[in-house]
Amino acid sequence: MSSKTSEPQGPTSGDSDGKTDLKPTTEIDDVAIRFAGDSGDGMQLTGTKFTDETAMAGNDLSTFPDFPAEIRAPAGTMAGVSGFQIHFSSHDIHTPADRVDLLIAFNPAALRANLEDVRSQGMVVINSDAFTQKALTRAGYEEDPREELKTRYALVEIPLTRLNREALQGLSLSQREADRCKNFFALGLLCWLYCRPTEATERWLAGKFKGDVLQANLTTLRAGFAFGETTELFPVHYTIPSAKIEAGTYRNITGNSALAWGILAAGKQLSMPVFLGAYPITPASDVLHEVSRHHEFGIKTFQAEDEMAAVSSTIGAAFAGQLGVTISSGPGFILKQEALGLAVMVELPLVAINVQRAGPATGSPTKTEQGDLLAVLFGRHSQSPVPVLAASTPGDCFHIVLEAFHIATKYMTPVVVLSDGYLANSAEPWKIPDVDSLPRSTVNFAGRETMGADTEFEPYRRDPATLARPWAIPGTPGLEHRIGGLTKEDISGNVVYTAENHQRMVDLRAAKVARIAEDIPPLEVEGPDSGELLVIGWGGTRGAITAAVESAREDGLSVSQAYIRHLNPFPSNLKEVLTSFKHVLCPELNEGQLAMLLRSRFLVDVQSFSKVAGQPFKVQEIRERIDSFLTEKS
Amino acid sequence: MAAEVAPKLTRKDFVADQEVRWCPGCGDYSILANVQRVMPELGVPRENIVFISGIGCSSRFPYYMDTYGFHTIHGRAPAFATGAKAANPNLSVWVVTGDGDGLSIGGNHLLHTIRRNLDIQILLFNNQVYGLTKGQYSPTSALGMRSKSSPQGSIDHPVDPISYALGCGATFVARTIDVDAKHMQQVLKRAHDHKGTSFIEILQNCPVFNDGIWEDVEDRKTRAKNTLVLEHGEPLVFGSEGERKGILMQDGRPQVIDLADDDDPKERGVVIHDEKLETPSYASALATLTRPDFPLPVGVIREVEKTCYEELLEDQIKEAVDQKGAGDLHALLHSGDTWTVS
Incomplete structure (x- = not known):
């Protein structure tokens, strides 16, 4: 980390009151901070607003919200701690950072739950008003940790509760209401500390609240900012120059918002109405919420009675000629497998999204995992091939939905899209794509006019290029036909049970999905095309793998990286890539599912690096594994 | 239809x-x-x-x-x-x-x-x-x-x-x-x-x-x-001619009564079937x-x-379009806070 300090100078940018900047600023290029408090303290909101300000300041950024599954766990307990981490930088970054430079803890439990992630000698800001004996006990501290902390961290004690109350004196708020605003005092303080503007937050507040509540939040936000300027607790504050990123218009986006917007975009790009059938489940529900806010796109949203009805209604809508999409997380996705098997059998297009979470069973609903890869590939009974795509960044979630719909409609098949809890809630700056540059395609329904006058309609006569069967929708005269789960005769679609036909249909469905490989770009290797070690991954671990591999290469190690977006079928050059390296390491947030697939498919000695802790990889974990791996093998 | x-x-x-x-x-x-x-x-x-x-x-x-x-x-x-x-x-x-x-x-x-x-x-x-x-x-x-x-x-x-x-x-x-x-x-x-x-x-x-x-x-x-x-x-009457019976409600409980051929079921208190009752x-x-x-x-x-x-589903779409105009993808992607890097 490089830094340079400058002397006090003129008014800071964004200081609308024209006050003079009283303190020196230090320029740094990279910082990670974490907000932590009770789940009722508004940490996610505070983090999100700080993220917006940071984005407006032009930094690259990556966030990691980490919150409990309980809506309001008992206040002050470890179980109720909610955290929001943001990593921002003047250069390109790939992860929310392994360790934070600053932790702001609203109570002892938040301190205890998060302290181990603060770098040595990092800054720990605490709300000293919350450090009562009772709160310390609730958090599990046998004695007050503050004295000991001072030896390892730069501890800054701020009476946040009292300062906030004082700032809000004179407004007609109850003490309880006033206390609820203290997160904005902290936000104001941190905006000052890192020279963030506060306009976007003020604008957001003005749109969200009115009257005394608006006034209170604005007042405490500004009071927090001013407190930073005047208190002696912070001798300097920091600037982080804007990152040099590709020209364009940017916004922050989370994976879930991107999925939702991808769904809305699909209707536009394929010029077809969309039907979303879903049942609420963490962490996928936000996609349903976001899409439901945009009925002006003509999309029909259906909150079904359960996961089976969610997918079944979606297949029903696809049968009737709409773009069907269903969304859930692992426990819900598993309930959909039966119906997805039917969609494979009747060869109707739909997109099934699984925002994976830590399991098995209910597991840890708000924590991330990549444990469902083999389940989506092989978790239906019998031979039931489906294309599977996995998003690798929050912004990628947008594009992948569009691609999934193109594949689904071109090949007449259900397509599975994998995201995960980390991508779902993490934000990154996203270069907004030019709508005109997004892929478009046209869906042609079968019509009577495409057939001879006396010809019977043949629902399983395939397009020789794609092996797709025709999509003939109810309402089309002359194409009345029946589909269903029973084995169908090739071409005619009549129910038959002959051995020869059964084998042929199994083979045809497999060949159709395999053929999609022709539409998939070759796997790209980042770094040299061959060498000692290839680190290969998929999905939301991409950022951590990239950061680890880049750092290893900077240190002169022969390491390259590839990540697989298309998990079925694989890119056609995958074997060639794998065999160009002496060793292959596959980090995954599961017990080696992709590694198992690669080994069985290509007979390559892929070594798994597994973590199943409900948390994303730290860059350092992967870097250390790369180092130890190369040492072992040399 | x-x-x-x-x-x-x-x-x-x-x-x-x-x-x-x-x-x-x-x-x-x-x-x-x-x-x-x-x-x-x-x-x-x-x-x-x-x-x-x-x-x-x-x-x-x-x-x-x-x-x-x-x-x-x-x-x-x-x-x-x-x-x-x-x-x-x-x-x-x-x-x-x-x-x-x-x-x-x-x-x-x-x-x-x-x-x-x-x-x-x-x-x-x-x-x-x-x-x-x-x-x-x-x-x-x-x-x-x-x-x-x-x-x-x-x-x-x-x-x-x-x-x-x-x-x-x-x-x-x-x-x-x-x-x-x-x-x-x-x-x-x-x-x-x-x-x-x-x-x-x-x-x-x-x-x-x-x-x-x-x-x-x-x-x-x-x-x-x-x-x-x-x-x-029509009254709740069943049985073939000569053995007609009717159903009436007594204290909220159904009860079968015999009807003579010339009985008017209504006068006998037989319930009149009403499909349209809300409850x-x-x-x-x-x-x-x-x-x-x-x-x-x-x-x-x-x-x-x-x-x-x-119908309500379609009404909500119409309502959303009336209020916000037909969905505009460009506007959606640019909604909220954005910034431009040149």
């Missing part, structure tokens, strides 16, 4: 070219024939008709209808139908299910589809047994029924399909009998004309695993005595009438009006 005039169709236009594979003597044959007979009279273009089924003997139905058809998975036909109808409200959607498919594995989907009141028809064939899996007791089987999976007698209390549908808030509930062609056709037409989810229980004989379960109401000789044919505005208590009381103390009600038990899901 579609405005265009359908070409005159006949029953044959609805007969698919597939060999029907139900057991000889199965009640499903008669139901299929009556449905095929009614279809041309509905005024719906054939291409707009969709039959959707789950799993079981009854659920093979769509394969035999020359319309659009979808044989789906066990219990979930109402959910598939919901998606199809919501996607295209112009379709005339018919769900075919059975007592196992609809009330066992599919009970939940049936509940929620009925309460949403999509404008569809649900035909539940009730033979009180699992046929396709070869003879286990079903959710409508009588307590004590001996079957392959209940050799000592079933210890499940049965569910009554009509009471279930009423409990779900059904806006149209009716019952008919597989062999009573005329009655079934009337009921099917009424169901189609009703705007909302129409639930019809069709009593159906399984000659292989539960033969004769409905004999007293199927047999022409005993039918009049054992069924109460419901007509809106379901009367319909529920009818549903509790069981043999041998009471006749089995057949016909339309309840028909009331409620909004339909698919």
Whole structure:
């Protein structure tokens, strides 16, 4: 980390009151901070607003919200701690950072739950008003940790509760209401500390609240900012120059918002109405919420009675000629497998999204995992091939939905899209794509006019290029036909049970999905095309793998990286890539599912690096594994 | 429904070219024939008709209808139908299910589809047994029924399909009998004309695993005595001439009285059938009438009006477009805070 300090100078940018900047600023290029408090303290909101300000300041950024599954766990307990981490930088970054430079803890439990992630000698800001004996006990501290902390961290004690109350004196708020605003005092303080503007937050507040509540939040936000300027607790504050990123218009986006917007975009790009059938489940529900806010796109949203009805209604809508999409997380996705098997059998297009979470069973609903890869590939009974795509960044979630719909409609098949809890809630700056540059395609329904006058309609006569069967929708005269789960005769679609036909249909469905490989770009290797070690991954671990591999290469190690977006079928050059390296390491947030697939498919000695802790990889974990791996093998 | 005039169709236009594979003597044959007979009279273009089924003997139905058809998975036909109808409200959607498919594995989907009141028809064939899996007791089987999976007698209390549908808030509930062609056709037409989810229980004989379960109401000789044919505005009178009886309500309980040939049932206090009562208590009381103390009600038990899901769904889209204009992808992607890097 490089830094340079400058002397006090003129008014800071964004200081609308024209006050003079009283303190020196230090320029740094990279910082990670974490907000932590009770789940009722508004940490996610505070983090999100700080993220917006940071984005407006032009930094690259990556966030990691980490919150409990309980809506309001008992206040002050470890179980109720909610955290929001943001990593921002003047250069390109790939992860929310392994360790934070600053932790702001609203109570002892938040301190205890998060302290181990603060770098040595990092800054720990605490709300000293919350450090009562009772709160310390609730958090599990046998004695007050503050004295000991001072030896390892730069501890800054701020009476946040009292300062906030004082700032809000004179407004007609109850003490309880006033206390609820203290997160904005902290936000104001941190905006000052890192020279963030506060306009976007003020604008957001003005749109969200009115009257005394608006006034209170604005007042405490500004009071927090001013407190930073005047208190002696912070001798300097920091600037982080804007990152040099590709020209364009940017916004922050989370994976879930991107999925939702991808769904809305699909209707536009394929010029077809969309039907979303879903049942609420963490962490996928936000996609349903976001899409439901945009009925002006003509999309029909259906909150079904359960996961089976969610997918079944979606297949029903696809049968009737709409773009069907269903969304859930692992426990819900598993309930959909039966119906997805039917969609494979009747060869109707739909997109099934699984925002994976830590399991098995209910597991840890708000924590991330990549444990469902083999389940989506092989978790239906019998031979039931489906294309599977996995998003690798929050912004990628947008594009992948569009691609999934193109594949689904071109090949007449259900397509599975994998995201995960980390991508779902993490934000990154996203270069907004030019709508005109997004892929478009046209869906042609079968019509009577495409057939001879006396010809019977043949629902399983395939397009020789794609092996797709025709999509003939109810309402089309002359194409009345029946589909269903029973084995169908090739071409005619009549129910038959002959051995020869059964084998042929199994083979045809497999060949159709395999053929999609022709539409998939070759796997790209980042770094040299061959060498000692290839680190290969998929999905939301991409950022951590990239950061680890880049750092290893900077240190002169022969390491390259590839990540697989298309998990079925694989890119056609995958074997060639794998065999160009002496060793292959596959980090995954599961017990080696992709590694198992690669080994069985290509007979390559892929070594798994597994973590199943409900948390994303730290860059350092992967870097250390790369180092130890190369040492072992040399 | 579609405005265009359908070409005159006949029953044959609805007969698919597939060999029907139900057991000889199965009640499903008669139901299929009556449905095929009614279809041309509905005024719906054939291409707009969709039959959707789950799993079981009854659920093979769509394969035999020359319309659009979808044989789906066990219990979930109402959910598939919901998606199809919501996607295209112009379709005339018919769900075919059975007592196992609809009330066992599919009970939940049936509940929620009925309460949403999509404008569809649900035909539940009730033979009180699992046929396709070869003879286990079903959710409508009588307590004590001996079957392959209940050799000592079933210890499940049965569910009554009509009471279930009423409990779900059904806006149209009716019952008919597989062999009573005329009655079934009337009921099917009424169901189609009703705007909302129409639930019809069709009593159906399984000659292989539960033969004769409905004999007293199927047999022409005993039918009049054992069924109460419901007509809106008409008194609850049953039995053949010379043995007429009526039903009246005493302290909220139904009671059978004998009627002389020249009795005016109204004057005797016999209940006048009213399908349109908003509160379901009367319909529920009818549903509790069981043999041998009471006749089995057949016909339309309840028909009331409620909004339909698919219409409200489209209304919300219109409302959103009116308020915000048609969705603009560029504007959506640029909504909220953005910044430009040059």
